[in-house]
Amino acid sequence: MKKINLLFIVLSLVAVVNAQNKPATPQLGKDSLKEVIKAMTLEDKIYMVMGLGEDTWKNPATGPKTVLLAGAAGRTWDIPRLGITPAILTDGPAGLRIEPKQEGFSHPFYCTAFPTATVLASTWNTPLVEEVGKAMGNEVLEYGSDVLLAPALNIQRNPLCGRNFEYYSEDPLIAGKMAAAMVVGLQSNGVGTSVKHFAANNIETKRTTINAIVSQRALREIYLRGFEIAVKEGNPWTVMSSYNRLNGFYTSQNPDLLTTILRKEWGFKGMVMSDWWGGDDAVAQMKAGNDLLEPGATQREVLREALKNKTLSEKTLDRNLMRILDFIQKTPHFKGYQPSYHPDLEAHAVIARKAAVEGMVLLKNENSTLPFKKVKKIALFGKTSYQFMTGGTGSGEVNYDHAAALDEAFGTAKFQLSKTLTDRYRQFIDSVRQHEKKENQKFAVDFAPELNLTKDFIQSQVKNSDIAVITIGRQAGEGWDRPESTFSLSEVEKNLIKNVCTSFHAAKKKVVVVLNIGGVIETADWRDWPDAVLLAWQPGQQGAHAVVDLLKGTENPSGKLAVSFPMKYAEVPSAATFPGEPKDNPVNAFYTEGIYVGYRYYETFKVPTAYPFGYGLSYTSFKYSDLKLSNTLFDNEISVSVKITNIGKTAGKEVVQLYREAPKQAIDKPVKELKAFAKTQLLKPNESEVITFKLDARSLASFWSGVSAWIADEGKYKIHVGASSEDIRATGDFSLPKKIMVEKTHDVLYPNLLLHEISPEK
Numbered sequence: 001m002k003k004i005n006l007l008f009i010v011l012s013l014v015a016v017v018n019a020q021n022k023p024a025t026p027q028l029g030k031d032s033l034k035e036v037i038k039a040m041t042l043e044d045k046i047y048m049v050m051g052l053g054e055d056t057w058k059n060p061a062t063g064p065k066t067v068l069l070a071g072a073a074g075r076t077w078d079i080p081r082l083g084i085t086p087a088i089l090t091d092g093p094a095g096l097r098i099e100p101k102q103e104g105f106s107h108p109f110y111c112t113a114f115p116t117a118t119v120l121a122s123t124w125n126t127p128l129v130e131e132v133g134k135a136m137g138n139e140v141l142e143y144g145s146d147v148l149l150a151p152a153l154n155i156q157r158n159p160l161c162g163r164n165f166e167y168y169s170e171d172p173l174i175a176g177k178m179a180a181a182m183v184v185g186l187q188s189n190g191v192g193t194s195v196k197h198f199a200a201n202n203i204e205t206k207r208t209t210i211n212a213i214v215s216q217r218a219l220r221e222i223y224l225r226g227f228e229i230a231v232k233e234g235n236p237w238t239v240m241s242s243y244n245r246l247n248g249f250y251t252s253q254n255p256d257l258l259t260t261i262l263r264k265e266w267g268f269k270g271m272v273m274s275d276w277w278g279g280d281d282a283v284a285q286m287k288a289g290n291d292l293l294e295p296g297a298t299q300r301e302v303l304r305e306a307l308k309n310k311t312l313s314e315k316t317l318d319r320n321l322m323r324i325l326d327f328i329q330k331t332p333h334f335k336g337y338q339p340s341y342h343p344d345l346e347a348h349a350v351i352a353r354k355a356a357v358e359g360m361v362l363l364k365n366e367n368s369t370l371p372f373k374k375v376k377k378i379a380l381f382g383k384t385s386y387q388f389m390t391g392g393t394g395s396g397e398v399n400y401d402h403a404a405a406l407d408e409a410f411g412t413a414k415f416q417l418s419k420t421l422t423d424r425y426r427q428f429i430d431s432v433r434q435h436e437k438k439e440n441q442k443f444a445v446d447f448a449p450e451l452n453l454t455k456d457f458i459q460s461q462v463k464n465s466d467i468a469v470i471t472i473g474r475q476a477g478e479g480w481d482r483p484e485s486t487f488s489l490s491e492v493e494k495n496l497i498k499n500v501c502t503s504f505h506a507a508k509k510k511v512v513v514v515l516n517i518g519g520v521i522e523t524a525d526w527r528d529w530p531d532a533v534l535l536a537w538q539p540g541q542q543g544a545h546a547v548v549d550l551l552k553g554t555e556n557p558s559g560k561l562a563v564s565f566p567m568k569y570a571e572v573p574s575a576a577t578f579p580g581e582p583k584d585n586p587v588n589a590f591y592t593e594g595i596y597v598g599y600r601y602y603e604t605f606k607v608p609t610a611y612p613f614g615y616g617l618s619y620t621s622f623k624y625s626d627l628k629l630s631n632t633l634f635d636n637e638i639s640v641s642v643k644i645t646n647i648g649k650t651a652g653k654e655v656v657q658l659y660r661e662a663p664k665q666a667i668d669k670p671v672k673e674l675k676a677f678a679k680t681q682l683l684k685p686n687e688s689e690v691i692t693f694k695l696d697a698r699s700l701a702s703f704w705s706g707v708s709a710w711i712a713d714e715g716k717y718k719i720h721v722g723a724s725s726e727d728i729r730a731t732g733d734f735s736l737p738k739k740i741m742v743e744k745t746h747d748v749l750y751p752n753l754l755l756h757e758i759s760p761e762k
Contacts, residue, residue, distance in 0.1 A: 027083035029334065033325050036082055037318050045317045046303045047077045048084070048324060049286065053297025069144055071099035073276065073395070074294045076328065084325070085334045089194070089273075089294070093117055093150040093166045094391045094540065095398035096139045105341065111139050112348040113390045113398035113541040116518070117152060117178070119359035121168035121562035122537065122616075124655040125679045126181040132355050133185020135348040140191045142343040146331040147192040147238065149395070153179040153226045154242075156519075156563050157202040157597055158578045160482040165392040165518035165538050169562035170598030170613070172222055173674050176229025183234030190332055192237030195230050197275060198262070199223055199251060201242035205481045205579040206586050208278065211245035213751050214591040216705035217667075220745070221595050224261065231266050237327055238271045241290055243278045248752030253284035256748035263289065265745055271327040283312045291320040345401070349542055356539035356546035358653075362532070362557035362617040363523070369510045369531040371553025371619060372467065377416045379465035380407055381453070381500055384473030384516045386425045387445040388544045392518045394478025403541035406471060406514070409548045418461050425451065446475035450492045458496075459503045467512065468504045469551070470497055470530070474517035481579055487569045488522040501529040514547055524567045524610045535559075553619065558653040558679070560616035560724065564598045564609050573601040573758070594757035599725045600670035604760050614657050614674075614724035620648030620685070624656075624729035627721060634700065634717070634736045640676075641692040642721050642730055646683040654680045656691045657722055660699060663715030667702060668759050672720055675699045701742040708747040714739045 026035040040048070051074045055066040068075060074089040091097035094116050100108040114120075114136060120129050140148045152166040153175040161167075168175040183193045200212040200223045214223060230236065239262065241252035251257055252274045262268045273292040279285050282299035283306045293299055306312035328334055362370070380386075388405040391398065407417055428451045436444040461468070472493055476482050489497075501511045510531040515521070518538050527533060534557075536547050549555040566572050573593035580586025596604060599613035623645040630639035644654050656679070659672040676693040683689060700712035714736050722728035 025081055028325060029083060029329050033322050036084070036325060037321050039082055040079070040321070042307065042314070044079055045314070045321060046300050048079070049291065049303070049317060049320055050077070050293040050296030050299055051075060052077065053295050055297065056295055069098055070102050071097060071399070072145065073097075073149060074296075076292065076324070084328060085331070087146040087328050087331045087333055088144065089147045089149055090140065090145040091395040092136070092140075092148045092398070093152045093396045095136060095400070096143060096145065096148065097395065097398055098143060098145070100399045108401070109143055109341070110345065110401040111143070111398050112136070112345055112352055113400040113403065114352045115356045115359050115540040115543065116165045116391050116396070116538045117168045118156075118165055118518070118562070119537040119539050120182075120355060121174050121178050121359075122361055122559040123355060123358040123679070124174070124560055124562070124677055125358055126177055128355055128358060129178050129181040130185035131351055133182040134188055135351045137186035137189035137191050139343045139348065140186070141189045141332060141337070142340045144339040144341070145191065146333050147194055148186055149194045149196065149240065150186070151179045151182040151193065151230075152196050153230060154197055154199075154201045155223055155226070155597060157591075158572060158574045159487060159520035159566075159569070160484060160578060161202055161519070162204040162476045162481045163392070163394070163396075163478055164520075165476060166396045170564060171562065171674050172225035173229070174562050174677070175226035176233070179226060179230035180234035183230060183236045187237065190335075190337070192327070192330065193234075194238040194240045194273060195227065195234070195236045196240035197242035198227055198239050199242060199257065200246050201244050203244070203481065203579045203586075203589055204479055207479070208243045209245070210580055210586055211248060211588045211752075212591065213247060213588055213753050213755050215594055215751060215755055215757060216708075216749055217703045218591055218594045218757075219749055220703040222597055228266055231262070231268050236270060237330060238273055239268065240273050240275055241278060243275050247749055250279045250281070250284075252279040252290040253281055253288050255288040256746070258289040260746050260748050271323045286312060286316050286320060289320070291323045352540045353542035353546050353549075356543045357549055357555045359537065359539060359559050360546060360550060360557060361535040361559040361561055361615070362550070363535050363611055363615075364527060364530070364533040365617050366531045369512065370534070370551060372551055375415070375466045377418070377464060377466045378410055379418050379421055379461040379468045380410065381421070381468060381496060382471035382473070383425060383428060383445055383448065383451055385469065385471040385514075386422070386429055388471070389446055389473055389475060389516050389518070389538050390541050390543060391538045392475065392477045393443055396478065400541045404544045406469070406544045406547060409544035412545070413548045413552060418465055421461055424453075424457075443475060446473060450490060450496060452492045453496060453499075455499050455503070458499050462503050462507050462509065465509070467510050468500050469512045469514060470500055471514045471516050474519065474521055476518040482519065484569060486521070489526060494526050497526050497529055512551065516543075520563055520565055522568055522610075523565060527610065556619045556650055556652040557616065558618060558655065560614050560655045561611055562613070564602055564613045565611040566602070567608060567610050571607055573597065588753060590753075590755055592755065592757055596670065596758060600673065603671045603725060612724050612726040614655070614722075615727070616655070616724075618652045618654070620646055620650040620652040622652075622654040622723070623647045624721060626690075627730035627732050629719065629732050629734055632734050634734055636697065638695050638734055639692055640695065640719055640721070640732065641690055643688055643690050644680050644683070645688040646685055649685055651682050651684045653682055654723070656680065657724065658693050659720040659722070659725065659728075660695070661718035661720060662700060662702065663713050663717065665713045665715065667704060668761060669702055672725070674725070697740060697742045700736065709744045710742040712736055712740050712742055
């Protein structure tokens with residue numbers, strides 16, 4: 001018996017020693033990424049490079065639950081034995097997009113609908129955009145998400161693009177600076193961002209197959225430049241490749257774009273994910289450096305077969321997994337953060353209202369119609385006055401608690417509205433909604449034709465009103481482009497403005513038009529009728545209150561256009577080629593305008609606009625003086641300073657814009673290009689502020705595709721500082737003694753079809 005016990009003890013000791021000597025399973029965060037990847041099976045690796053597909057949104061019939069946050073767009077796979085946690089990916093260029101009703105919680109998960117990107121760009125205020133990002137990121141964190149799939153910074157190439165409301169500007173400098181500020185603000189919460197849609201995703205029609213044919217120069221100067229700024233200055237955790245083809249190849253399958261430019265040239269260290277169901281070749285995506293496939297699941301067998309037949313190397317998966325795991329260990333989920341599920345929505349509403357105020361643009365204010373003077377009773381016209389648009393449709397939607405329309409906002413501010421007029425519009429809106437399915441009611445009024453009012457009914461509103469306010473709306477969204485007909489006002493809309501103006505002006509009463517629109521529209525054939533025009537864009541759930549703040553003078557308009565308003569659609573440089581060829585079922589989109597997008601085209605080709613880039617009025621006036629350059633010869637850097645003085649009677653902010661005019665030698669160049677901007681502090685009457693800009697060599701350079709380099713020509717450079725691209729208030733110049741090659745790049749992304757670009761010399 002003693003021998004048996006002794007043998008048992010010896011065997012137990014051996015087992016303990018063997019257990020102690022047996023290597024422990026590597027754990028993410030404790031062991032190196034290489035060790036964690038080495039411990040993965042091939043199946044682990046296949047599952048880790050893609051999402052869960054439909055299991056992201058619907059729990060499987062058997063097994064553990066996979067839905068971690070209802071309404072999330074995607075998630076990553078988890079491997080508990082290796083300490084790999086899932087990461088939740090949520091939509092939200094204008095705010096976190098999740099379902100208000102979450103399993104296991106009695107209170108709703110409402111989110112703040114912030115002003116859309118176009119509004120934020122119109123603030124020209126990067127610190128404010130960063131503040132919006134901080135608030136938005138707090139909701140991401142406290143509702144249990146890890147990444148907000150934002151910001152979106154594609155160029156507003158054509159006013160009909162359905163997704164323009166999600167994008168910042170026609171200018172890459174503004175797009176890049178705004179996106180960088182948003183990234184910094186969001187990520188200050190310890191959550192991630194996904195800069196999207198990389199790249200040249202400027203068309204929603206046939207967006208998953210369309211081939212954007214763009215010259216190397218236009219890509220570098222216009223369509224990639226904003227992303228470069230956002231990546232280098234914002235350091236986003238992830239980048240999202242776009243749906244479209246670019247010069248023949250899907251962006252998610254193009255190593256020249258995702259590896260050569262993004263990683264080698266720009267130094268991006270983060271993870272690249274696909275847009276949802278983007279691309280058509282999972283193997284090519286893996287090789288190109290598109291690390292994560294979303295929503296995933298459907299490509300597993302393709303990767304298994306490719307690994308089996310050696311058309312895909314396991315080393316490629318390992319490389320991509322290094323970036324995926326590096327991303328995962330940054331996330332709140334991995335770090336064990338416990339969300340409160342109660343973000344401070346009231347504080348965020350204050351920030352949203354502030355951003356909406358600064359992003360609205362006063363287009364017209366004849367005879368100081370605004371702010372209101374002795375106005376108590378308002379005749380409020382237009383269906384959109386009673387159904388104000390917070391944002392666009394698609395992944396940019398936000399599920400918020402409540403958004404006031406203008407009628408409610410005016411009531412809150414103690415203005416009186418015409419009851420007969422209000423009742424007429426509310427009956428119309430109820431009728432529109434009743435004829436729509438429940439799931440379509442949210443946007444039914446947005447897309448309904450304007451209510452046609454008789455002249456007699458309009459006339460009946462004059463006597464008991466001090467002023468008339470008309471709201472014109474335009475909705476747009478993901479997956480479709482606006483019909484050309486929506487660029488102009490309908491006959492009913494124009495007649496509404498004309499008849500209201502006729503009746504109210506006859507009684508010596510003023511008319512104000514508010515534009516609640518997601519993208520640029522035609523204004524030239526009706527703007528002369530009203531006394532004032534306020535461009536509100538789609539300003540989030542606090543937008544109606546912001547409009548009232550500006551109309552009554554509690555706030556002073558300080559927004560400026562980050563996109564030009566053409567006289568008519570035919571004069572848009574891409575009008576003839578948008579959305580592509582053939583027009584009814586486009587396959588290829590030829591970017592024949594090249595670098596001449598927006599104001600670069602209108603000014604260089606001398607095409608008048610209704611409202612130029614950078615334009616916006618204020619209730620006060622500003623004087624520009626004392627322009628100073630640090631040197632007359634450029635040597636690595638030059639400083640430009642200008643003094644801005646409020647010479648009016650109201651406190652206000654001014655957006656100061658610096659444009660560079662370069663000498664033209666070997667290649668065409670725009671008349672001028674925006675190279676720096678800043679917004680003053682709130683200046684009291686007679687108060688001044690000195691704004692200083694710094695220009696580096698890259699600010700002087702143009703991209704020469706023949707030598708694949710950024711080159712600054714020798715000669716005289718002119719500086720134009722002003723209140724818009726056309727309203728230049730101060731000028732100066734300096735010289736570059738000799739031509740310099742600022743940066744050499746790789747010769748990649750050449751058009752796959754012949755492209756005939758316009759030129760001012762032709």
